[in-house]
Amino acid sequence: MPRATTVYIDLSAIGDNIAELKSSLGDSRFMAVVKADAYGHGAATVAQYIEGMVDAFAVGFTEEALELRAAGVGKPILILEGPHSAADVELATKEDLWLALHNLSQVEWCLRYGSALSHIWIKIDTGMHRLGFSPAQLPVVRQSLLDAGCSNLTLMSHLAAAELPESPLSKRQLNQWREIVADWPNGISLCNSAASRLGLAAKDNWARLGYAMYGGLIKNMASNSALKPAMHFRTAVLAIRQIAAGESVGYGGHWTAQRDSVIATLPVGYGDGYPWSARNGTPIEINGRMAPLVGRVSMDMLTIDVTDCGAVEIGTPAVLWGQNPGIDEVADACGTIGYELMTRMTGRAPRCYDI
Ligand SMILES: Cc1ncc(COP(=O)(O)O)c(C=O)c1O
Structure with a gap:
């Protein structure tokens, strides 16, 4: 008899969580974050199961996206770390991957491919200080991408303490974000699970949801009880x-x-x-x-x-x-x-x- 120790993954719980999370998204589209093997749940199997329920996927890096393409996943896939080389950009054109850009080398690589890149995301650093352009760099980055023929642009940022929207850090980030998007004519995406549960995603074109989709709970949040562990x-x-x-x-x-x-x-x-x-x-x-x-x-x-x-x-x-x-x-x-x-x-x- 095999050892009893087993990790059961309840796919229907993920489906139910997606339906529940959609209720707080307004018109924002659902990007399912399936990096790190879908948070340990098995990226290919999870993505195949939920593909019809979501609008796009997000992974950390190119190899994770290629695994999904090899499994027959056809929906758009955003690479959150962006390309690590020009070769990654070429792969993105072949596999129709979306790239999140956070430094000028990545922009340079993308300029060579122009309109062959179907959707570029520009990551802006609003205060987490991990990845992203400064707000001052944004106009130049945007214009050079537009000049190269990359016309489908989405602006993204990430909150360092989304579960604490009243914290000084979140307030600073949210104010910074509001200022930047006020002049931004294209798509925007800020929210993860916690920010979406707080109702902040309604302004986003895209919400990027991971942990709550798997039934993980957001600290001190009343709406947690509607989520099912997967x-x-x-x-x-x-x-x-x-x-x-x-x-x-x-x-x-x-x-x-x-x-x-x-x-x-x-x-x-x-x-x-x-x-x-x-x-x-x-x-x-x-x-x-x-x-x-x-x-x-x-x-x-x-x-x-x-x-x-x-x-x-x-x-x-x-x-x-x-x-x-x-x-x-x-x-x-x-x-x-x-x-x-x-x-x-x-x-x-x-x-x-x-x-
Ligand atoms: C840039 C980015 N967006 C969205 C997410 C999803 O966050 P969560 O799992 O809290 O929904 C992550 C996760 O780490 C991330 O790095």
Whole structure:
């Protein structure tokens, strides 16, 4: 019998989330962000499944787009990092990829291809200071692209703290953005999942949605409850033992039983993508209850205290994350974010798709 540890991907949950997210977009078009293997959900399978529900896709770099084209995905694909070389621009003309440009070398490469590039996105730095032209560079960049025959232009930026629209940083970025787009005659795109859920996307021609599409939750947002998790990480008990109060469990003896305890060992560890940084007490569902993780996560295994979880035996199923506990709750207990947990799955645990 194969090891029970499996990553179930509920494709219909992604479909339902897309329908739900569309309700806050107004006339803005839906760009599904499927970079990093669709946040660990499997880019080709996810893109094939949702292609009829969305208007375009976004990936990080050219190779990710080529994987989608090889899988038969025909909708437009935006390359968020833009071209890394002139050869990437040539590929974009052949594969009809959209390029997001953020530096002058990329613009130079694009000028050689002109109208063969169907849609260029110009990234502007409104304050995140990661990528993008300064607002002062924008008129020259725009004009040189227009002169070269690139006529379909969209202006984009990215918010550093979209979930906190009232923060000084967001306010600065939003003010800067409003000033720039006031004089901009073409398409615009600012919003990610959090900004879209806050209703900011209605002004966008394109909203770029990733995390919420997979059912990830946006911190402190009431509308979260309408989203369904797509990734369900599950396993089943491999071994079970009684230990006496005062005994410790796992590498380094990082947890010591305060009472006589029943410890279940699950065949899943950091080699599968469950984080080593998970703290004692991180919840894992078993028998309809939450059992606390106890002791350090190993490469292949982890241990939970099932003393209060009823009749647990070898083979009893357990949920690492999914509906309950949610991936964001687990991420909190690991000092990370759900985005990282989704994208760091190692592929060792097989992925199974449910529709
Ligand atoms: C430029 C850009 N736009 C949109 C997104 C999607 O963000 P989210 O997954 O929060 O919806 C990302 C994700 O990192 C991004 O880098």
